[in-house]
Amino acid sequence: MKKSLAIFICLIASGTSLFAGNPDRRGEAGAYELLMNGWGRSSGFWTMNTANITGLESERLNVAGLTSVKKTEVAAAYTLWLQGSGVGVIHAGVAQGFKEVNTVALSIQALNLGTIERTTTQSPEGGLGTYRPTYLNIGVSFAREFSNSISGGVTVRLINEGIGNLNAFGVAIDAGLMYVTGPKKNIHFGVSLRNVGTPMKFKGDALANTVQVVSSTTYQLSVENKSNKFELPTQLNIGIAYDIWMGKKKEVKPTVFKQDYRLTALANFASNAFGNDHYGVGLEFGWREIIMLRGAYRFESKVFKKDESVNIYTGLAAGITFNAPLKKDGTTSLAIDYSFRATRTFQGTHAIGLRFNL
Secondary structure (H helix, E strand, C coil): CHHHHHHHHHHHHHHHHHCCCCHHHCCCECCHHHHCCCCCCHHHHCCCCCCCCCCHHHHHCCHHHHHHCCCEEEEEEEEEECCCCCEEEEEEEEEEEECCCEEEEEEEEEEECCCEECCCCCCCCCCCCEECCEEEEEEEEEEEECCCCEEEEEEEEEEEEEECCEEEEEEEEEEEEEEEECCCCCEEEEEEEEEEECCECCEEHHHEEEEEEECCCEEEEEEECCCCCEECCCEEEEEEEEEEEECCCEEEECCEEECCEEEEEEEEEEEECCCCCEEEEEEEEEECCCEEEEEEEEECCCCCCCCCCCCCEEEEEEEEEEEEECCCCCCCEEEEEEEEEEECCCCCEEEEEEEEEC
16 A cells, blocks of 8 residues: 555656646647536536546546446536536536446537537628537546555547538547545545647648639639647646544444545645646535535636736636435435536536436
C-alpha cells in the first residue's frame, strides 16, 4: 500500500510540473465541449469532485470513479447551458461492472445548438436555408480496482465537429487515479489528466471555391483553402475529499457499520494548458444517501472583477439529489440530480439528470 501511495504522489507531482496553466495561450485550443460537464450531480460541485466522484459521471472527470459501479448503471442528463442562449448539452451512457473489480462504460455527449440560418457574404440577409451544427463525442472507458485503496482507469474519446460542409475529427484520452484511506475509508485523493490527443482540423467542400480564369480560353478552377490545426483543451485535476460520518452506528453486517448522516468537504485544483487555472472548495450533506445537498465555489484569476474577468460564470454552483432505493440493501436505486451554476448574464446554467442503478 505504501508503494502504491508513493507512486500516486509522484504522478501528481510530475503532472503538476508538466501541465501548468498558461493563460497566454487562451483561445489557441478548440473542442471546448470536452470541458462542458452536463451531468446533473458532479456539475453541482463545479466538476471539482476529482477525489470522490462515483458512477457513470466519472467518465467526464476522473474515470477511476467508475469502479463504484459493481453491477449496472444507466444515466442521462440534459443541460440548459447559459439559459437563454438556446444551447443544450446532452449526456447519456451505461456502465457495467464485472469480476467485482472491473468496470466498462460507454458514454455520449452531444450539443444542441438549434437551427441557424445560412448566410453568405453575397447574401448576408439569409434566405438560403438553414443548418444545424454537430458537436458529438463518444467515450469508451475501462476502470479497475487494483486494491482496497487504489483504483484507476482510462477513457478513449472519439470527437466529431461539423458545421455545414465542414467536419473535424479527433481522438482524446483521459486517465485517472484514486486513493482512499482512513479508518472509515473517508479520506480521498484523486488525480486525472483529460483531453490528451490528436490535433483537429476542419476539412470539407465548404473550403473550396470556384474561380474563373480568362485567357485565350475561359475555364474554371477549384481552389481549396486550408484551415489551421487546433489542439484539444488539455486539463490536469488534483483533488482531495474528506467524509465526516455522524449519527448512531448501525451494524449492517459483522464488523461493518453504517451511519445516517454524512458531511463531505472537498478541494480541487485544475491546471488548464490553454487558459486560467481553477481551484475551489465544496461541501455536500447527505442523509442516508437518499437526499444530498451540495454547493461549491470555483476561483480563478480576476473572477471577482466583473470588468476584467474572462469567464461569464461567477464561480458559484449548487445542486441536490434524490436517490430512492428500490431494494432494502440499496443495490438498486433510482436517482434524480439537479444543479445550478450562476452566471453574470443569461439566467445561469441548469442541469437535470436521471440515474438508474441495478
